[in-house]
Amino acid sequence: MSTVFVPEPHLLDSPRGRDWPLPTALGGAARLDEPPRTADAVIVGTGPAGLAVAAALWHHGVRDVVLFDRGTRPCGRFFDRVDTLGQRVLRSPYEHHPGAEGYRDCELLDFARLNWARLTPVERREVRMSQAGHRSVVPVDVFEAYCRQVASTHRVTERTWQATVHAVLPGKNSVTVCAGEHEVSARFVVLCTGEERRKAPDGWWPGPETPEGVRYWDERAPGGVDELIVVGAGLSAAHLVANGLAGGAKVHWVFRETGERYQCADVNSSFFRPEGRTRFDSVSWEDRLGLMRAFRRASVMFEFRPGLERAEANGRLVVHRGQAVTGVGTGEVRLADGSAVHGDHVALALGTVPWIGDQLLPEEVVGARDGWPDLDERSLAYCRAPRVFAVGAAAGMALGPAARNIDGHRVATARVAAAVAHGVQRGAPLAASKAVAGV
Ligand SMILES: Cc1cc2nc3c(=O)[nH]c(=O)nc-3n(C[C@H](O)[C@H](O)[C@H](O)COP(=O)(O)OP(=O)(O)OC[C@H]3O[C@@H](n4cnc5c(N)ncnc54)[C@H](O)[C@@H]3O)c2cc1C
CATH class of the missing domain: 3.50.50.60 (FAD/NAD(P)-binding domain)
Incomplete structure (x- = not known):
């Protein structure tokens, strides 16, 4: 069992x-x-x-x-x-x-x-x-x-x-x-x-200034948002989504991964122990890069799961899975498939x-x-x-x-x-x- x-x-x-x-x-x-x-x-x-x-x-x-x-x-x-x-x-x-x-x-x-x-x-x-x-x-x-x-x-x-x-x-x-x-x-x-914080790639918007109504995860949220768009698949993104829902907003959650990943820690637990470090120590530089890519992936604490699933089921949360972002503007996130998501505020949580x-x-x-x-x-x-x-x-x-x-x-x-x-x-x-x- x-x-x-x-x-x-x-x-x-x-x-x-x-x-x-x-x-x-x-x-x-x-x-x-x-x-x-x-x-x-x-x-x-x-x-x-x-x-x-x-x-x-x-x-x-x-x-x-x-x-x-x-x-x-x-x-x-x-x-x-x-x-x-x-x-x-x-x-x-x-x-x-x-x-x-x-x-x-x-x-x-x-x-x-x-x-x-x-x-x-x-x-x-x-x-x-x-x-x-x-x-x-x-x-x-x-x-x-x-x-x-x-x-x-x-x-x-x-x-x-x-x-x-x-x-x-x-x-x-x-x-x-x-x-x-x-x-x-x-x-x-x-x-x-x-x-x-990881900045948005060049080309998401013209010029150096972040567009109006767009902010990063470590900047204060404005009040009175009715429809929020959150970009990113990690714990910071999950907090932004949960905060938006708690504040009464409808939330769009956009990430390029095929599905959200729920995990206790952001790193596989073996890497906190000597055997994980030894596994890392004993391989080549290229293999280390591979391990970093494989085991440093965005994920969300388990505790978020029931609330986010409930919100998705009742339509207050729309999850756009497997969607790479190509551009961001005021009230808009443009996606690689040519479509766009609209809202009145965009929050970016692209990691560090x-x-x-x-x-x-x-x-x-x-x-x-x-x-x-x-x-x-x-x-x-x-x-x-x-x-x-x-x-x-x-x-x-x-x-x-x-x-x-x-x-x-x-x-x-x-x-x-x-x-x-x-x-x-x-x-x-x-x-x-x-x-x-x-x-
Ligand atoms: C939202 C969030 C939640 C996290 N939660 C966890 C968690 O639960 N558990 C966990 O293990 N990890 C967590 N992490 C990972 C986390 O980043 C690290 O655990 C921890 O903050 C990193 O500590 P640090 O001292 O390396 O960096 P920081 O906490 O960023 O400290 C670096 C300090 O250096 C100062 N500094 C930088 N450059 C200069 C300069 N040129 N001159 C003077 N001062 C400078 C900065 O002002 C800052 O105070 C979290 C990260 C984030 C962003």
Whole structure:
């Protein structure tokens, strides 16, 4: 007898904006004063990846660290994005936490249990699911409070300066980081710059300006939309569709895949485990590209399925499956078969692209191939600049499809923090590069 997974839409409805008790000196915003001129390590970006690296370095005893972020608070871009979408729960389960591997620390699950009284009955059941080793759903609210706690207890916030880094210039014994007016000379630099939204292909509309009534998934939705068109097949698109339906709009959902794909995680779960990473490690560059294509496909959490199917059955949702878009204009999405879908607003959710360090590092240092940087697989240092490392989506071709996920940051952080700490404490040169199989 097979077991049927029963999706529960109410899991998506965790409350947002609760008060979480934090030790008094904690939290706060990034600094605006002059940062130090030198540091053992500079971390660019304080999203979940930068936070994980900073916490791990703190445990390694590397405390002379400067962090830069364009935003004002740890993981600000991540929470702004999920809040813009109205996303109330994470896709990744409790064990995919940004804490430091191998150290006694308060992990995400511990934090949720410590705040038991603040959790709803549904959220408590998910904690128990995680304790029993099952897939669990984590409230965004719990994750945000936890990130603030990690940032505070590992002294991240007080070492974060709000500034946009515009150049990272590797030298023989140090790396110069230029951020606005500031210049910091660091022994090591870790780039944790995340992903940018994928833009619409050239030719979807004339000129550089997005047409009136067309927006991307990470921009605020206008009110009073009667007929919404959503383009894209992933979780962000599903949130836009669900929000449109909840707001009373009729929704057209357009994607080129032949059908929507419902999955717990966006990446096959084996890639979160050593055996999946080994499978990735042991193949050629071309086969890795194939695995990335095959296992990084757009999908939607199971919990959306009943609501979306119901809306399609009653005609409030029209799903245009297998339809490639050729053009977008005000109130219109044109399709490859020559037809068009009409509405009064268009929302584009075309995914994200890793920021691999180009525009910051000299082009020859990035060594881009098929859109990926040339990284040492063991330390995740740039092969041509061994004092500069990448953690996050940019490490995809070294770590596999889970690199952009919170759990991938944990794996990457363990390698990078160990390499940086070794370099800082010993002053020793870093390990030589290991070539990718087949390169
Ligand atoms: C809507 C959404 C939901 C997601 N949900 C999940 C989930 O549930 N589970 C999961 O595992 N993954 C999820 N992901 C994937 C997610 O992108 C990553 O888990 C996580 O946000 C990536 O963290 P990061 O630190 O690499 O990037 P980001 O969170 O994007 O952080 C990068 C930071 O770098 C800063 N920065 C970039 N360039 C510069 C510069 N030049 N100067 C200064 N600062 C700079 C940015 O301001 C930003 O704060 C989700 C992604 C999205 C978009």
